[in-house]
Amino acid sequence: MAEQSLYERLGGVYGIAGAVDVLVDRLFANAAVNANEAVHAHHGNPANAPGYKFLVTAWSIEAAGGPQCYFGEDMVRAHDELRIDQKGFDAVSMEIAATLSFLGVPDAEHREFMDIIESYRPQVVQAA
Numbered sequence: 001m002a003e004q005s006l007y008e009r010l011g012g013v014y015g016i017a018g019a020v021d022v023l024v025d026r027l028f029a030n031a032a033v034n035a036n037e038a039v040h041a042h043h044g045n046p047a048n049a050p051g052y053k054f055l056v057t058a059w060s061i062e063a064a065g066g067p068q069c070y071f072g073e074d075m076v077r078a079h080d081e082l083r084i085d086q087k088g089f090d091a092v093s094m095e096i097a098a099t100l101s102f103l104g105v106p107d108a109e110h111r112e113f114m115d116i117i118e119s120y121r122p123q124v125v126q127a128a
């Protein structure tokens, strides 16, 4: 029997959308993430939460090997005006890991998803 994709092992669209729902609420409330003014201009406005949850869910579905459904910006374009530094990336990455732990995602899937996130660090971190 073929091994299930990470997308399937994370619970498909329901599992991923549920995790992003928790994650984005945490990111919008996280003081370290919002210390970046440009990030706060977006994450400080609760009206941005539903659309952002939609985009991050679709991105995560694709990144985990699920169906193609993401039509947002690529990771360079999405972050190129935010001047995100290593510390800013770490703050978000820690929230993603904390959310996966909080939701009881098993170790193998936790590691696999965090490896994907880490692989995008060079595209997201663009501060001089």
Ligand code: HEM
Pocket (backbone or CB within 6 Å): 033, 036, 038, 039, 040, 042, 043, 055, 056, 059, 071, 072, 073, 074, 078, 079, 082, 084, 088, 089, 090, 092, 093, 117, 118, 120, 121, 124
């Ligand atoms: C691998 C890690 C990351 C992923 C997968 C990710 C994913 C995304 C996605 C899918 C979007 C939507 C793009 C669009 O509007 O078309 C986005 C936008 C955004 N991301 Fe990230 N992101 C990551 C890291 C970060 C970090 C580290 C920060 C802040 C410290 C951040 C802050 C933002 C903000 C503020 C926006 C909205 C920009 C705007 O439309 O004004 N992201 N991100």
